[in-house]
Amino acid sequence: MGMISGKEYKQRLDKQQAEIWIDGEKVCGDISKHPAFKGTVASQALLYDQQHQEELLNTMSFISSDGSRIGTSFLQPKTKEDLTKRRQMIQTWAKTTAGLLGRSPDYMNTVLMTFAASASLLEGKENCFPKHLTNFYETAREKDLSFTHTFINPQVNRSILYFEDSDKPIAAKVIEENENGIVVHGARLLATQGGMTDEILVFSPGGITDEANAFAFSIPSNTDGLKFICRESFVQGESTYNYPLSTRFEEMDSIVVFDHVLVPWDRVFFYNNLEVANSFKNESAFLPFTLHQVVSRQVVKAKFILGVAESIVNTINISEYEHVRTKVTEIITAVETMEALLLKSEYNAELDEFGLMRPELSPLQVANSQFPSIYPRITEIIQLLGSSGMVSIPTESSFHSDIRKDLDQYLQSATKNAYDRVKLFRLGWDLTMSPFGTRQTQYERFFFGSPERLLTEVYGGYNTKPFVDWVEEFLS
Numbered sequence: 001m002g003m004i005s006g007k008e009y010k011q012r013l014d015k016q017q018a019e020i021w022i023d024g025e026k027v028c029g030d031i032s033k034h035p036a037f038k039g040t041v042a043s044q045a046l047l048y049d050q051q052h053q054e055e056l057l058n059t060m061s062f063i064s065s066d067g068s069r070i071g072t073s074f075l076q077p078k079t080k081e082d083l084t085k086r087r088q089m090i091q092t093w094a095k096t097t098a099g100l101l102g103r104s105p106d107y108m109n110t111v112l113m114t115f116a117a118s119a120s121l122l123e124g125k126e127n128c129f130p131k132h133l134t135n136f137y138e139t140a141r142e143k144d145l146s147f148t149h150t151f152i153n154p155q156v157n158r159s160i161l162y163f164e165d166s167d168k169p170i171a172a173k174v175i176e177e178n179e180n181g182i183v184v185h186g187a188r189l190l191a192t193q194g195g196m197t198d199e200i201l202v203f204s205p206g207g208i209t210d211e212a213n214a215f216a217f218s219i220p221s222n223t224d225g226l227k228f229i230c231r232e233s234f235v236q237g238e239s240t241y242n243y244p245l246s247t248r249f250e251e252m253d254s255i256v257v258f259d260h261v262l263v264p265w266d267r268v269f270f271y272n273n274l275e276v277a278n279s280f281k282n283e284s285a286f287l288p289f290t291l292h293q294v295v296s297r298q299v300v301k302a303k304f305i306l307g308v309a310e311s312i313v314n315t316i317n318i319s320e321y322e323h324v325r326t327k328v329t330e331i332i333t334a335v336e337t338m339e340a341l342l343l344k345s346e347y348n349a350e351l352d353e354f355g356l357m358r359p360e361l362s363p364l365q366v367a368n369s370q371f372p373s374i375y376p377r378i379t380e381i382i383q384l385l386g387s388s389g390m391v392s393i394p395t396e397s398s399f400h401s402d403i404r405k406d407l408d409q410y411l412q413s414a415t416k417n418a419y420d421r422v423k424l425f426r427l428g429w430d431l432t433m434s435p436f437g438t439r440q441t442q443y444e445r446f447f448f449g450s451p452e453r454l455l456t457e458v459y460g461g462y463n464t465k466p467f468v469d470w471v472e473e474f475l476s
């Protein structure tokens with residue numbers, strides 16, 4: 001079958017009727033029409049349609065050995081050209097969403113691609129099923145399945161000494177195994193787009209000590225007993241003038257509950273193996289390729305922010321002020337630095353033990369560990385440049401009311417009429433100050449783990465030995 005269209009993606013979602021709860025109510029009917037989800041579903045459908053566009057076909061897809069066209073996000077790169085093609089695919093999609101859909105399909109497709117490529121790490125190990133993983137990857141790419149995921153336990157007690165010891169599990173654990181599969185009960189965090197995808201990929205969090213928490217599997221979102229409990233929606237209305245971003249890219253985040261969920265054996269990748277649970281992700285190809293996806297998207301997002309900042313500068317004509325130029329230069333520096341790190345990772349890519357053309361890890365780790373502080377700063381710059389303009393933002397209805405004459409007179413700017421100026425400033429507001437915008441900041445701070453841990457990992461993984469040796473040599 002191969003890659004799907006936006007229409008097929010929507011039809012599959014509407015048909016599956018996953019159990020999703022929002023604001024105390026169970027979602028009924030088509031998810032693609034629900035006010036909280038329809039914007040993002042439509043945006044994602046657009047991404048799937050892009051895969052079929054004639055001029056993008058070579059970037060967005062490749063031909064598999066059986067002749068079907070597969071989305072590039074599933075491509076296991078064997079050459080530097082493949083790696084470049086992957087970046088172009090990621091950035092084509094990111095450009096469509098201004099990098100605001102953190103979980104566009106390429107994110108999780110990349111994750112699954114890397115896990116499957118590394119399946120040999122599970123070979124011959126207790127309670128491990130490498131073939132299930134590679135078979136499932138084949139199925140996912142053939143059907144162009146979409147994924148959410150949950151990789152962490154509920155935030156109950158994060159002390160290093162904490163060990164959950166309760167009759168009623170909080171963190172999801174295996175409570176039974178039978179001839180059909182394993183039975184999982186408890187909860188996990190935090191599935192962005194939970195319920196809005198075909199499947200959920202579940203992996204142990206790092207550093208666990210209980211075998212019952214050690215598992216990896218994927219199941220359809222509509223599996224019996226699986227529930228997605230959403231936060232409130234940050235879609236504040238239907239007008240794309242008022243809410244240019246939340247109407248299109250409000251991804252939603254959900255707590256995942258497994259209520260005696262049966263995971264069939266053919267979907268279990270491993271279970272009850274602490275050593276594998278604590279090592280697989282780091283030893284696999286997960287990190288370099290997932291970070292390559294992440295940083296490729298972040299570069300596009302930073303460029304969009306630069307565009308918004310400079311548009312504000314031009315609109316109210318503030319470029320003559322030194323501090324304004326310095327602030328925009330901070331964003332330029334972020335863009336150029338992130339992009340340079342990304343391209344360096346590709347330049348130094350090498351074939352790894354799984355036969356993948358692996359981008360160099362360190363530059364990607366540096367970029368990814370910097371972005372949690374870069375992002376809040378560059379969005380703050382938009383607020384600082386926009387000043388009161390960020391809140392002088394009457395709604396679209398105001399421009400269709402009797403007060404319009406006043407708005408036209410008093411909200412005009414150096415280069416724009418009132419309506420267009422407010423349109424731009426509403427974009428700046430939705431990007432940085434609305435519930436949608438502030439959630440974006442929290443996302444960029446935490447989605448890949450706490451920023452402190454990311455920094456520690458840069459240090460832990462960096463080969464400083466040549467420089468220490470050099471100093472030794474210098475001293476002698």
Ligand SMILES: Cc1cc2nc3c(=O)[nH]c(=O)nc-3n(C[C@H](O)[C@H](O)[C@H](O)COP(=O)(O)OP(=O)(O)OC[C@H]3O[C@@H](n4cnc5c(N)ncnc54)[C@H](O)[C@@H]3O)c2cc1C
Binds near residue numbers: 149151
């Ligand atoms: C918007 C958003 C979307 C997300 N989407 C997903 C998703 O789709 N799938 C998914 O699996 N996860 C997702 N996450 C979760 C993300 O992976 C976690 O937020 C991240 O790993 C941090 O874990 P935590 O939130 O439980 O924070 P905690 O681990 O509870 O940390 C809370 C605070 O305590 C500190 N702390 C905790 N432990 C330590 C320690 N050992 N040493 C030092 N400091 C410590 C942290 O630095 C932090 O300041 C998402 C998060 C956000 C904010």
